[in-house]
Amino acid sequence: MTTKLIAPSILAADFGNLQRDVEMINHSEADWFHIDIMDGVFVPNISYGMPVLQAISKHAKKTIDVHLMIVDPDRYIKEFAALGATNLTVHYEACTHLHRTLQAIKAAGMKSGVALNPHTSVNLLEDVIDDIDLVCMMSVNPGFGGQSFIQNTYKKVKQLKEMIERNNAKTLIEVDGGVTSENAKKLIDAGADVLVAGSFVFKAENPTETIKNLRSIANS
Ligand code: DX5
Ligand code: ZN
Numbered sequence: 001m002t003t004k005l006i007a008p009s010i011l012a013a014d015f016g017n018l019q020r021d022v023e024m025i026n027h028s029e030a031d032w033f034h035i036d037i038m039d040g041v042f043v044p045n046i047s048y049g050m051p052v053l054q055a056i057s058k059h060a061k062k063t064i065d066v067h068l069m070i071v072d073p074d075r076y077i078k079e080f081a082a083l084g085a086t087n088l089t090v091h092y093e094a095c096t097h098l099h100r101t102l103q104a105i106k107a108a109g110m111k112s113g114v115a116l117n118p119h120t121s122v123n124l125l126e127d128v129i130d131d132i133d134l135v136c137m138m139s140v141n142p143g144f145g146g147q148s149f150i151q152n153t154y155k156k157v158k159q160l161k162e163m164i165e166r167n168n169a170k171t172l173i174e175v176d177g178g179v180t181s182e183n184a185k186k187l188i189d190a191g192a193d194v195l196v197a198g199s200f201v202f203k204a205e206n207p208t209e210t211i212k213n214l215r216s217i218a219n220s
Contacts, residue, residue: 004188004218005031006211007065007174009198010056011047011145018052021202022059028211032063034176034196035085036145039070042094043143048122050083057084064192065194067115067176070094070140075100081108089113089136092120102131103178106163117142118150129169134194135160140177145198149178161191183211184217 008030013021025033035053038044047069057064066085070076073090080088088110095101098114107111114125115136125132137139140147157173164171174194175187184195195218197211204210 007032007034012198012202
């Protein structure tokens, strides 16, 4: 079995001590930095944008997994590549020409990701699955950290895993929102490859230890 990955979400970090929190992730067993960019239009919240990503990139020594919760993401693909994004994830619901967007992400040298809102059917990816390196399965409604996990996600992860296998695709499944040590194992058993965790990591007394535990649960 391939190693299951942990991606702490910087949205829950202490922005007054951003470099400290980035170094914490560098020195922890975490695999990726998960970076949530929100525009206040696609989602009812504004998080942070390019200058903050640039500051994170400067210190981050691991994969930079950017999750765009913005309308018309095509406008910024090249810019995110230049800012050091390894993976660039766009929302299915925000892309009229998703196939074209995915090709543009790859042409810019990044891995292509598609995020699905909780109400969006997995079946809608059937005709584009070969072009997707990563599906970000939203297990909360995007826009905020610290929300509770939506139980229907297990079913969607299983459906997606089945589709990936049927198509012989190499797509990774990432679960994003409300992930804790309580649901981690069940998500991995359903077919998840990457677990994003914001509040669970950063609100913990010992984030480094929390990442280590989550990673060992995911790989148990
Ligand atoms: C929600 C974001 C998530 C969020 C996860 O819109 O996409 O990545 O930061 O935070 P927690 O783990 O606190 O639900
Ligand atoms: Zn996210």
